[in-house]
Every structure is written in C-alpha cells, then in structure tokens.
Amino acid sequence: xxxxxxxxxxxxxxxxxxxxxxxxxxxxxxxxxxxxxxxxxxxxxxxxxxxxxxxxxxxxxxxxxxxxxxxxxxxxxxxxxxxxxxxxxxxxxxxxxxxxxxxxxxxxxxxxxxxxxxxxxxxxxxxxxxxxxxxxxxxxxxxxxxxxxxxxxxxxxxxxxxxxxxxxxxxxxxxxxxxxxxxxxxxxxxxxxxxxxxxxxxxxxxxxxxxxxxxxxxxxxxxxxxxxxxxxxxxxxxxxxxxxxxxxxxxxxxxxxxxxxxxxxxxxxxxxxx
Amino acid sequence: xxxxxxxxxxxxxxxxxxxxxxxxxxxxxxxxxxxxxxxxxxxxxxxxxxxxxxxxxxxxxxxxxxxxxxxxxxxxxxxxxxxxxxxxxxxxxxxxxxxxxxxxxxxxxxxxxxxxxxxxxxxxxxxxxxxxxxxxxxxxxxxxxxxxxxxxxxxxxxxxxxxxxxxxxxxxxxxxxxxxxxxxxxxxxxxxxxxxxxxxxxxxxxxxxxxxxxxxxxxxxxxxxxxxxxxxxxxxxxxxxxxxxxxxxxxxxxxxxxxxxxxxxxxxxxxxxxxxxxxxxxxxxxxxxxxxxxxxxx
Numbered sequence: 001x002x003x004x005x006x007x008x009x010x011x012x013x014x015x016x017x018x019x020x021x022x023x024x025x026x027x028x029x030x031x032x033x034x035x036x037x038x039x040x041x042x043x044x045x046x047x048x049x050x051x052x053x054x055x056x057x058x059x060x061x062x063x064x065x066x067x068x069x070x071x072x073x074x075x076x077x078x079x080x081x082x083x084x085x086x087x088x089x090x091x092x093x094x095x096x097x098x099x100x101x102x103x104x105x106x107x108x109x110x111x112x113x114x115x116x117x118x119x120x121x122x123x124x125x126x127x128x129x130x131x132x133x134x135x136x137x138x139x140x141x142x143x144x145x146x147x148x149x150x151x152x153x154x155x156x157x158x159x160x161x162x163x164x165x166x167x168x169x170x171x172x173x174x175x176x177x178x179x180x181x182x183x184x185x186x187x188x189x190x191x192x193x194x195x196x197x198x199x200x201x202x203x204x205x206x207x208x209x210x211x212x213x214x215x216x217x218x219x220x221x222x223x224x225x226x227x228x229x230x231x232x233x234x235x236x237x238x239x240x241x242x243x244x245x246x247x248x249x250x251x252x253x254x255x256x257x258x259x260x261x262x263x264x265x266x267x268x269x270x271x272x273x274x
Numbered sequence: 275x276x277x278x279x280x281x282x283x284x285x286x287x288x289x290x291x292x293x294x295x296x297x298x299x300x301x302x303x304x305x306x307x308x309x310x311x312x313x314x315x316x317x318x319x320x321x322x323x324x325x326x327x328x329x330x331x332x333x334x335x336x337x338x339x340x341x342x343x344x345x346x347x348x349x350x351x352x353x354x355x356x357x358x359x360x361x362x363x364x365x366x367x368x369x370x371x372x373x374x375x376x377x378x379x380x381x382x383x384x385x386x387x388x389x390x391x392x393x394x395x396x397x398x399x400x401x402x403x404x405x406x407x408x409x410x411x412x413x414x415x416x417x418x419x420x421x422x423x424x425x426x427x428x429x430x431x432x433x434x435x436x437x438x439x440x441x442x443x444x445x446x447x448x449x450x451x452x453x454x455x456x457x458x459x460x461x462x463x464x465x466x467x468x469x470x471x472x473x474x475x476x477x478x479x480x481x482x483x484x485x486x487x488x489x490x491x492x493x494x495x496x497x498x499x500x501x502x503x504x505x506x507x508x509x510x511x512x513x514x515x516x517x518x519x520x521x522x523x524x525x526x527x528x529x530x531x532x533x534x535x536x537x538x539x540x541x542x543x544x545x546x547x548x549x550x551x552x553x554x555x556x557x558x559x560x561x562x563x564x565x566x567x568x569x570x571x572x
Contacts, residue, residue, distance in 0.1 A: 178391065179397045182394075182397065183408050185357075185395075186409050186411060186467070187386075188412060189381065191423060192422060192423065195423045195424075195425070196400070196404070197397060200398075201397070201398075
C-alpha cells in the first residue's frame with residue numbers, strides 16, 4: 001500500500017501542497033433542512049394531522065376488525081364475476097391506451113415529428129390526457145354512454161393512453177439515431193424508416209410499459225365502479241358505505257387476490273416475452 | 275417470415291452460392307454517373323467546413339478522401355448524400371442537381387447512393403437478413419411495400435439478400451441478430467445491404483476506422499472488388515494514408531476545408547502528405563500503421 005517505492009519514492013514524504021480553497025456547504029444544507037421542516041409543519045397543520053386519535057379510537061378499530069375478520073361468502077359468486085369484469089375493463093382499457101399512444105408517441109417525439117407545431121400539439125394533448133384523472137373521465141363517459149363497464153374502459157383507455165404516449169415518445173427520443181439513419185439512407189420512406197429503424201429499438205421498452213400500465217389499470221379498474229364505471233368497485237363502495245363489514249372484507253380479499261394473480265401473470269409474461 | 279424463408283433454405287443457399295458471382299457482374303451493366311463538385315462551400319455556425327472545393331469524379335473510380343479530423347471529409351460526403359445542403363456551389367450526379375432535390379426525388383437520390391458508416395448503423399435487434407432486406411425497401415412496389423412494414427418480403431427479394439450475403443461471405447450468419455456479430459462482420463453485412471440496394475455510387479464514411487487491421491483490410495478488399503468488378507464509383511473517407519495508397523485510384527486531400535491534393539496515389543509524396551496533414555506532432559509516414567505491420571500481425 002505504501003507509495004514510497006520506486007519512481008513514486010518522493011510522494012510519501014515532504015510538505016503537503018496547499019490545495020485551492022473550496023466553499024463549505026454546511027450552511028446551505030442547514031438552510032435546506034430548516035426549510036423542509038417548516039414546509040412539512042405547515043402542511044401537517046393544513047391536513048389536521050392528529051396521530052394521537054389513532055390511539056384514542058383504538059376501540060372503534062377493534063369494532064371494524066371484528067367484521068373484517070369474519071368475511072361473508074353469501075355473495076361471493078357475484079363478487080367474483082365482477083372481478084372478472086374488472087379484469088376485462090383493464091384489458092380493453094390497456095388495448096385502447098396502446099392504440100392511442102402509438103400515433104401520439106410518434107408525433108410527440110422530437111426526432112420524428114414532421115413539424116414542431118405537431119410535436120407541441122401532441123405533447124400538450126398527452127399532458128391533458130394524463131392530467132385528467134381516470135375518475136373524472138369516467139364521470140364524463142357515464143353521462144355520455146351510460147353506467148357500466150364500457151364507460152370505465154373508455155376512461156381508463158384515455159388516461160392511460162396519455163401516459164403510454166408520453167413514455168413511448170420519450171423512448172423514441174432516446175433511440176440510437178445511427179440505426180435510423182442507416183435505414184433512411186437507403187431511400188426508404190417514412191413508414192419504412194419507422195418500421196425498421198425505430199420499432200425494433202423501442203419494442204422491448206414499449207411492451208414492458210404496457211404490462212406495467214396494465215397492472216396499474218387493474219388497480220384503477222377495481223375502484224372505478226365507485227363512480228359508475230362498472231366492475232367490483234361498485235360493491236366495494238356499496239358495502240363500505242353501508243358499514244357492511246363482512247361483505248366489504250370479502251370484496252377487499254377478492255381484489256387483493258385478483259391484483260396478486262395479475263401481477264404474477266404479467267411478470268411471467270415479461271420474463272418470457274422481453 | 276421465418277418459416278416461409280427457411281422452407282426452401284437449402285435451395286436458397288445453393289442458389290445464393292451460385293448467384294454470388296453474378297451479383298457484381300449484373301451490376302456491371304450499370305454505369306455510375308459522373309459526379310461534378312463545383313466550388314462547394316459550407317459553414318457550420320460561422321466555422322468554415324468546406325472552402326470552395328471542386329472536383330470531378332469519373333465512373334468506376336475508387337476515390338479516397340484523406341485529411342485530418344475536422345478537415346471536412348465527412349461534410350463533403352454528407353453533401354453528396356444531401357444529408358446536409360451545400361452553402362454555395364453545386365453538386366451534380368450526372369444531370370441531377372442535388373440542390374434541387376426534395377421529398378420523393380431526394381429519397382430516389384438516396385436509393386441510388388449506398389452509404390457505409392464507421393459505426394455500421396445496422397439495426398442491432400434485427401436479424402442479418404432483415405438488415406440486408408432494408409436495402410430492398412426503395413425497390414418495392416405495390417402491396418409489397420405494405421407487406422414490408424410487417425417485415426414480410428417475397429422470396430425473390432429474399433433470394434437477392436442471400437446472394438448479397440454470400441458475396442461478402444456472411445451467408446452462414448444469415449439468421450443471427452446483427453448485435454451478435456463482430457465489428458468486421460457487421461461492416462460486411464452493411465456492404466451486403468448496399469449491394470441489395472443496388473446503388474449507382476457507394477459512399478463510405480471511415481469504413482475501417484472502428485475495425486482492427488485484418489477486418490479493415492477485408493472490408494477494403496470487398497469495396498475494392500466491387501469497384502473493379504462492377505464499375506461502381508466508390509468514394510471513401512480514410513485517415514490511414516496507407517489504405518488510400520493501397521486501394522484508391524485517386525486521392526483527394528482536404529486541409530481545413532480546402533482541397534490541397536487531387537491526383538493518383540503515386541503522386542502522393544511525403545511533401546504532399548505534410549501539406550495535407552501538417553508537420554506536428556510526428557512525421558506522418560511513420561506515425562501511421564503500415565501494411566507491413568498488418569502483415570506482421572497476420
């Protein structure tokens with residue numbers, strides 16, 4: 001470990017050379033810490049943070065638990081069917097989202113957009129789709145197409161389409177431009193250049209994003225029934241609001257089981273396909 | 275497509291081996307256009323990249339463009355593909371003025387120019403054969419253009435691709451993905467791709483700069499053979515003077531964007547090299563690896 005050998009013999013001894021001065025960051029760190037503490041204190045006041053009530057009302061929680069520990073299986077068939085409906089909503093919602101995201105993602109990628117105005121328009125449209133929560137879309141579609149899973153699927157598809165579109169456009173912007181140039185340089189048209197120069201590069205990422213969003217759509221679809229979007233969410237809302245704890249427990253158990261099953265299946269697909 | 279293509283694989287391979295000799299001979303009927311570069315100048319943000327370069331390149335010549343990094347070699351090549359537009363001056367391919375091309379006409383020009391890159395620029399996740407078939411894209415007509423979007427090519431196109439691969443000695447790697455190949459193999463696939471493209475002119479931007487000496491010579495030999503057998507013009511930027519001396523019919527020397535040499539490699543004296551590359555840091559004739567070095571490695 002000693003450097004005092006061979007050609008470096010002189011480095012172990014002699015005076016330490018004065019390094020140039022550097023500013024200390026301790027003062028800045030302290031200020032940041034203080035600022036963060038103030039911010040969280042104010043935010044806590046606003047949300048009426050009262051952790052003690054958790055302890056004081058522990059008896060009520062016990063009341064709840066009693067019902068939840070005895071799930072009722074009277075209506076389990078209907079709940080299971082609604083879980084299946086929920087999975088179908090998520091399936092079609094994700095399919096619709098993928099279809100929406102492809103054109104938006106292509107036009108919203110800086111390196112492919114035919115014109116900066118098109119690029120900006122596609123980007124803003126995706127921002128709107130992402131900014132509006134699927135619940136808000138669901139409320140709109142319930143008035144447009146009526147109560148039921150179709151409205152829920154449309155709502156999920158639109159919102160997730162914006163998310164997938166943004167992910168896709170950012171994946172496209174990160175491609176290796178050389179591979180695209182190698183296709184464009186043979187005189188291929190725009191569609192061919194995309195099919196050969198872009199699609200093979202973005203496909204693995206895009207598929208994995210779709211699977212990820214499908215898992216997230218399952219969770220969204222399991223509650224979208226609360227606003228009339230179909231699926232198990234309606235019973236979730238109904239049983240909890242009616243303090244029907246034993247039924248609510250069954251519904252929650254089924255949702256947990258469904259989400260776990262879908263996650264297992266989709267991770268298996270990811271391992272095989274990507 | 276895999277099943278469709280491999281059903282007749284054995285016959286295709288036999289055909290390909292027989293057809294390999296035909297590829298360049300068939301192209302021999304095609305005459306490259308005369309390329310006239312007339313007082314071309316180009317600046318990037320005020321920095322002069324090309325300074326009124328003029329040259330005429332006759333069909334079938336193997337032209338090496340040499341010069342230091344930043345001398346304008348690549349810019350000149352990119353002007354020839356119209357990847358960049360010239361600031362002033364004009365470039366003619368035969369009767370076609372490159373300055374007037376846009377849209378469809380520009381794509382047709384690019385189809386006539388085969389481009390080889392230093393980094394190969396193959397689609398890494400596609401198989402070798404799909405990469406070669408990319409060269410067929412501009413030639414597809416009718417419904418085949420649409421089928422190609424799903425990477426479906428009819429057997430005639432696949433046969434062309436197999437012949438081109440056989441021509442560069444890459445037939446046995448046809449079903450492998452491009453990113454499993456070594457650099458030299460990728461460059462040979464890239465050459466097969468432009469053979470399939472059936473261009474009138476081949477441009478190569480530092481085709482051997484990323485390759486070791488042996489692979490570099492193999493690639494240069496292939497380009498040289500194409501130029502000799504088919505009469506295609508090949509224009510390559512090179513920074514190894516010995517490659518230029520060993521392979522080119524004609525050498526164009528650029529220095530700081532200006533043309534300082536234009537003649538046969540025999541006239542490329544040491545004094546000329548100093549003029550092109552400058553004096554510092556070492557005499558160039560010894561600084562560059564030489565062919566005898568390559569032979570020693572072999």
